[in-house]
Amino acid sequence: MLKGAPTPVRVAGEHLVGRKREQVLTNAGALDRDKQLAVVDRLSAIVAQAAADPSLVDRTWVLLTEAPDGGWGLAGHANTNEELVAAALTQIADLQAQKPDE
DSSP: OOOSSOEEEEETTEEEEEEEEEEEEEETTOOOHHHHHHHHHHHHHHHHHHTTOGGGGGGEEEEEEEEOTTOEEETTEEEOHHHHHHHHHHHHHHHHHHSOOO
16 A cells, blocks of 8 residues: 655655655565566556556556564564464455445
C-alpha cells in the first residue's frame, strides 16, 4: 500500500529531480523472480497513475527488501517467517469475515 507521496530519490546526498523511490519489505523468500518482476512493474505503474504522470514509470526506483527470519517485529514480538505468514492469514480471514454479504 502506498502511504503518501513517493519518496524523492537522493544519491550521494543529491536530490535527483523527477525520480521516485518506493520500498517493498517482505518476509525472506516471499518473492520468487517472477513475483519480483511483477511487483516492481505493478508498483511503478501505481506510482505513475497516482501522480497522473505516465512517464514516472521509467523514473521510479523500487527497492525490494527481505526481512530475515525473526526480523519482522509485530506487536512487540520478533516473528519468524512462519509466524508472520500465520498472522497475515489470520488477519485476512478476519477481514473477509467482516465483509458485508453481497
